[in-house]
Amino acid sequence: MPSNLIKEYYREDKLPHIWCPGCGNGIVTRSIVKAIDALGLDKNDVCIVSGIGCSSRASGYLDFNTLHTTHGRALAFATGIKMANPKLHVIVITGDGDCSAIGGNHLIHACRRNIDITTILYNNNIYGMTGGQYSPTTPTGDKGTTAPYGNVDPNFDLCELAHAAGASYVARGTAYGAIQLQKLIENGIKNKGFSLIEAITACPTYYGRKNKKGSAVNMMKTVKEGAVINKAWDKLNDEQREGKFTIGELYNESKPEYTEQYAKIIASFKKED
Amino acid sequence: MTIKLMQGNEACVEGALRAGMRFYAGYPITPSTEIAEISSIKLPKLGGKFIQMEDEISGMAATIGASLTGLKSMTATSGPGFSLKQENLGFAVIGEIPCVIVNVQRGGPSTGLPTAPAQGDIMQARWGTHGDHAIIALYPNSVREIYDTTIRAFNLAEKYRTPVILLLDEVIGHMREKIEIPEDSEVDIINRKKPTCPPEEYKAYELKEGDFVPEMAPFGAGYRYHVTGLVHDETGFPAGADKAEDLLNRLISKIEDNVDDICTYEEYMLEDADTAIVTFGCTSRSAKSAIKSLRKEGYKVGMFRPITIWPSPEKQLIELSKKVKRIVVVEMNAGQYFLEVDRISGKNTIVEKYGRLNGEIITPDEIISVIKEGHNA
Ligand SMILES: Cc1ncc(C[n+]2csc(CCOP(=O)(O)OP(=O)(O)O)c2C)c(N)n1
Ligand code: SF4
Numbered sequence: 001m002p003s004n005l006i007k008e009y010y011r012e013d014k015l016p017h018i019w020c021p022g023c024g025n026g027i028v029t030r031s032i033v034k035a036i037d038a039l040g041l042d043k044n045d046v047c048i049v050s051g052i053g054c055s056s057r058a059s060g061y062l063d064f065n066t067l068h069t070t071h072g073r074a075l076a077f078a079t080g081i082k083m084a085n086p087k088l089h090v091i092v093i094t095g096d097g098d099c100s101a102i103g104g105n106h107l108i109h110a111c112r113r114n115i116d117i118t119t120i121l122y123n124n125n126i127y128g129m130t131g132g133q134y135s136p137t138t139p140t141g142d143k144g145t146t147a148p149y150g151n152v153d154p155n156f157d158l159c160e161l162a163h164a165a166g167a168s169y170v171a172r173g174t175a176y177g178a179i180q181l182q183k184l185i186e187n188g189i190k191n192k193g194f195s196l197i198e199a200i201t202a203c204p205t206y207y208g209r210k211n212k213k214g215s216a217v218n219m220m221k222t223v224k225e226g227a228v229i230n231k232a233w234d235k236l237n238d239e240q241r242e243g244k245f246t247i248g249e250l251y252n253e254s255k256p257e258y259t260e261q262y263a264k265i266i267a268s269f270k271k272e273d
Numbered sequence: 274m275t276i277k278l279m280q281g282n283e284a285c286v287e288g289a290l291r292a293g294m295r296f297y298a299g300y301p302i303t304p305s306t307e308i309a310e311i312s313s314i315k316l317p318k319l320g321g322k323f324i325q326m327e328d329e330i331s332g333m334a335a336t337i338g339a340s341l342t343g344l345k346s347m348t349a350t351s352g353p354g355f356s357l358k359q360e361n362l363g364f365a366v367i368g369e370i371p372c373v374i375v376n377v378q379r380g381g382p383s384t385g386l387p388t389a390p391a392q393g394d395i396m397q398a399r400w401g402t403h404g405d406h407a408i409i410a411l412y413p414n415s416v417r418e419i420y421d422t423t424i425r426a427f428n429l430a431e432k433y434r435t436p437v438i439l440l441l442d443e444v445i446g447h448m449r450e451k452i453e454i455p456e457d458s459e460v461d462i463i464n465r466k467k468p469t470c471p472p473e474e475y476k477a478y479e480l481k482e483g484d485f486v487p488e489m490a491p492f493g494a495g496y497r498y499h500v501t502g503l504v505h506d507e508t509g510f511p512a513g514a515d516k517a518e519d520l521l522n523r524l525i526s527k528i529e530d531n532v533d534d535i536c537t538y539e540e541y542m543l544e545d546a547d548t549a550i551v552t553f554g555c556t557s558r559s560a561k562s563a564i565k566s567l568r569k570e571g572y573k574v575g576m577f578r579p580i581t582i583w584p585s586p587e588k589q590l591i592e593l594s595k596k597v598k599r600i601v602v603v604e605m606n607a608g609q610y611f612l613e614v615d616r617i618s619g620k621n622t623i624v625e626k627y628g629r630l631n632g633e634i635i636t637p638d639e640i641i642s643v644i645k646e647g648h649n650a
Contacts, residue, residue, distance in 0.1 A: 011499075014510060044495045049338075060499055060510060065492040067341065068501035069334065070364055076331035080338025080346070081492065083322050084296050088342070088493050109327040262322065269318045 009033045009043070011063050018057055022216025024175035024201030024223075028122050029058045031178050031199070032091065035185035047088045049078040051103060053095035054129045054203075055122035072102030075110045078117050086259040089189060092119040097127045097135040100156055104136070107158075107196075111165035114193040115258035120185060121158060121196060124203035132206030143210045159198055163251045168193035170251040175201040176224040177247070184249065193257045200227070200245065275454045281446040282307035284416045285375060285439070286315060287454070288423030289347050293462060294373075295321035296346040298335035300328050300354060303388050304443040305377040308349035329354035333361040333374070340365075340372045341500065343491030345427055349375035352385060355394060356401065362436055363402030364502045366524065369478070369486065371430035371465055373423070377441040380632050389632025390443035392554060395609040398438045399583050405521055407528035409535060410438040410583040412553045416450035422580065428463040429535060433527055434486040440582065442555040444634055465489045472496045477509035485527045528584055536586045539578040542568065546575035548644060549593055551614050552603040553578055556635050560603055563640035574644055582610070587617050594618030599647060603627045603640060 006012060010033070019025045036046060046064040050056035052071035059066040065088070069077045074092045082090045099107055099121050110117060126144060127133040134144030134151045137158065141150045163170045169191035173181030181199055188195030202208065202219035213219050226244050228236065233246035279287065285308055289297075297312040299305075313323040322339070326332040332348045339346040350358060355376045365372055378394045380386030394401075398410040409429050413422040423439060430437040468475050468488040477498035478487045487507075490496035499509045504520055506512040512520075528535065539557075542564055543549060550560045557578045567574045577593055579586050594600065600618055602611040602625070611626035618624050627643045629635050 043497060045493065047492055060501065063497055065497055066499045067338070067492075068499070068503065070360055070502055073330065073334045073361065076326065076334035077338040079324070079326070079331070080296070080298055080335030080340075081342055083298075083324055083335065084339035084344045084346075085342040085491075085493050105327050106331055109331075262317070262324075265317045266320055270320075 005030070005033060005037065009037065009063055010061055014061050017061055019054060020205045022202070022204040023054070024124065024220070025055050025058065025122060027175040027178050028055070028120065028181065028199040028201055029061070031181040032093070032120055032185055033062065034182045035189060038182065038186055039189055041089055045087060045089055047081055047090050048093060049074045049081065049090060050093040051095065051098035052129070053098045053127070055095045055124075056093055056098060058093050072098050073106065074098065075103060075106040075117065075119065079110060079115055082115055082117055083259055083262070086116070086263070090117045091189070092117055094119060094121055095128065096121065096123045096125065096137040096158070100136045100158055100161070108161070108165040111162050111167040111194050111196070113258040114166055114168050114255050116192055116194070118185070118188045118195045119197070121198045122201050123158070123198055124201050124207055126203050126207040128203045128206055132210055145206070145210070159196065159250050162196040166194070166255070167196050167251070168253050168255045169195035171196075171249045172198045172200065172245065172247045174223045174227050174247060175199060176220050177227065180247070187249065187252070191252070192260070193255055274456055277452055277454060278449055279416055279452050280307065280449050281416045281419050281441060282377065283311055284420040284452060285349070285423045285441065286311040288420040289373065289427065290315060290319065291460060292424040292427035293345045293464070294347050294427065295319065296336070296339035296344040297322070297348065298324045298326050298339065298346070299332040299348045299350060300326055302351045302354045304379060304446055305349045305351045305375065307446075308375060308377070329357035330361060333358040336372050337361060337365050337368070337370050340370050341492045343494070345371070345431070347373040347375065349377065351377050352379045352381045352394065353383065355397060359401040363404060363406065365436040366402065366406045366408070367502055368500050369434040369489070369524070370436070371434050372436050373426045373430055373439060374436055375439045375441060377443055377446040379443060380630070386632040388443065390555065390605060390634055391630070391632060392442065392556065392605040393609070394440065395582065395604070395606065398440055405525070407525040408438065408583050409433065409435060409528060409581065410440055412440045412580060412582045413445070414554050414557045414578065415445065416448060417452040418580070419445065420452060420454070424460060424462070428461065431463045431465045433531070434465065434489060435528065440554070444555045467491070468496060476507050478505060479507040480523070485531065532584050532587070535581055535584060537580040538586050538589060539576070539580065541576040541578070543575035543577065543593070543596070545573055547573045547597055548575070548599045548601070548648070549597045550574065550576045550601050550603055550640065550644070551610070552576065553580075553582060553610070556603050556605060559635050559637045560640055562637040563644065566637065566641055567644055572644060572648065585613055585617060590614060590617040591621070594621035597622055600624045601627055601643060601647070603635060603643070605629050605635060
């Protein structure tokens with residue numbers, strides 16, 4: 001029942017949102033809210049932290065403790081919040097540029113610490129808010145307002161990066177598969193440690209238009225067709241993988257969580273006195 | 274009262290803990306490192322948290338994040354690290370998030386003179402972040418004063434809901450002095466005002482009658498609200514350009530209207546002086562010694578030392594300019610605070626600068642010759 005969802009979790013008076021018609025950001029945001037609802041979290045215990053970019057505006061529309069920070073730094077602010085008050089469920093909303101360009105260093109270190117933060121990465125393969133410049137996830141050869149002749153940069157697989165850096169839960173979903181995405185976010189929130197859920201979404205206004213990807217509906221279809229569930233992915237050869245990406249739970253492993261490890265140090269002093 | 278031999282950087286941590294610091298996030302840089310090291314030892318023993326972040330940008334961000342949950346938070350750095358903190362420092366200004374940023378200065382620009390003293394961040398403290406804003410910056414000159422001033426930095430941060438900068442000199446940060454630690458009863462601690470209204474009625478940035486800052490709820494206490502670096506209205510949500518002037522003027526005036534409360538300073542032998550040295554931090558100690566010698570020779574010299582370096586003690590500097598024939602601003606830079614003193618006092622009297630950029634402290638003898646040279650000129 002979407003209207004109840006809006007009443008309960010959105011700041012209705014802050015709507016309508018600023019996103020373009022056909023943008024996938026609304027669907028991803030809704031999946032986050034549905035995940036929080038399904039887990040039955042107390043709104044007062046949830047803290048949503050975002051960076052700067054179209055997707056990062058989501059924090060303002062949601063009725064939790066919300067913090068809209070500086071470009072790329074959401075994870076660094078979130079680390080302070082989680083460390084200071086580990087009881088809070090800290091959820092970070094970030095864009096591909098926010099998270100992996102300017103904020104790339106914070107991402108790898110949050111993963112390395114395995115601090116209990118759930119990061120939802122809205123990947124639209126472009127810088128939306130500043131008008132369509134290429135980002136670290138723009139596929140090589142694609143166009144952006146600063147890549148008029150095609151992007152020469154190799155692009156990042158941020159799930160692989162997060163796993164290599166030490167995140168204990170890594171998953172990928174899409175704005176098309178909203179129900180699966182919700183489930184992945186739920187599992188990410190439940191994971192005691194750093195979780196990255198990449199949500200493949202579409203920016204018809206810039207990425208779509210620059211690269212002749214057709215209408216918003218068409219872009220959503222492309223997202224659907226490109227997504228291959230991880231079990232099937234393993235059976236594909238390189239040629240078959242061309243233009244496709246794997247979705248689902250990619251890595252899920254249990255590791256010591258940062259704030260719990262620090263709490264042990266604090267507890268060791270309590271015993272002494 | 275306890276008497277202890279303490280290093281300046283250590284006194285900073287001790288003062289911070291006394292003020293109630295329970296969170297520290299930072300990145301190591303000389304000559305500030307002892308502040309991080311001692312914090313890492315002491316905080317967990319008090320149930321507080323220390324985290325070494327990946328850089329100064331994240332150190333500042335985490336400090337702000339922790340403050341939002343209600344913990345008194347601090348970060349410390351030097352030169353290049355202070356530059357990196359500037360964007361998020363501006364975030365703390367506009368978001369009205371109390372925190373303390375210590376900058377044990379070193380020579381610059383860039384990597385400059387890593388361990389040598391310098392007083393070159395006077396203007397960076399004032400204008401380092403972008404946009405129009407007010408700032409509070411404090412500048413102690415002894416180990417004991419570092420202790421007291423760090424407590425005061427936290428108190429001002431909490432009272433005015435603002436980041437407060439503590440400028441230290443390398444020589445005092447690393448110097449050991451015998452200090453008296455005051456009794457609890459002698460130390461005032463200020464804590465931020467929390468809302469008492471029910472959460473539904475809470476407007477995060479609403480100014481209540483008679484207050485100059487809004488009440489601040491810690492994240493997680495049931496008051497769900499929004500904090501942003503964008504221009505916002507009293508509800509905390511982004512607002513258009515028409516709200517910018519209201520907001521920025523309020524942020525500036527909460528500090529400028531209260532300079533009498535915020536500004537502290539020291540006056541030394543100024544009663545009959547015809548020449549005044551304006552200086553701060555370690556150079557003020559050389560100046561004091563120079564004044565003692567000069568007085569013996571009959572020179573009527575005194576010193577004005579701002580302890581609150583921003584906002585400027587304008588009233589006092591105007592008064593001083595009407596009283597003396599000559600002001601010499603002594604600082605270990607090419608004349609940063611001179612610009613401010615000249616702006617305020619230059620219409621009434623001669624304002625000169627004496628600076629140094631080679632990473633060596635200015636000696637009493639040097640000050641003596643500067644004063645003598647210009648005397649009766
Ligand atoms: C320090 C800094 N540099 C640059 C910008 C300008 N800027 C704002 S949003 C943005 C890009 C956002 O792209 P992305 O993170 O992919 O998010 P999207 O808008 O696509 O959701 C940039 C470069 C800024 N606000 N701050
Ligand atoms: S510019 Fe792109 S990402 Fe931003 S709101 Fe519009 S469609 Fe969405």
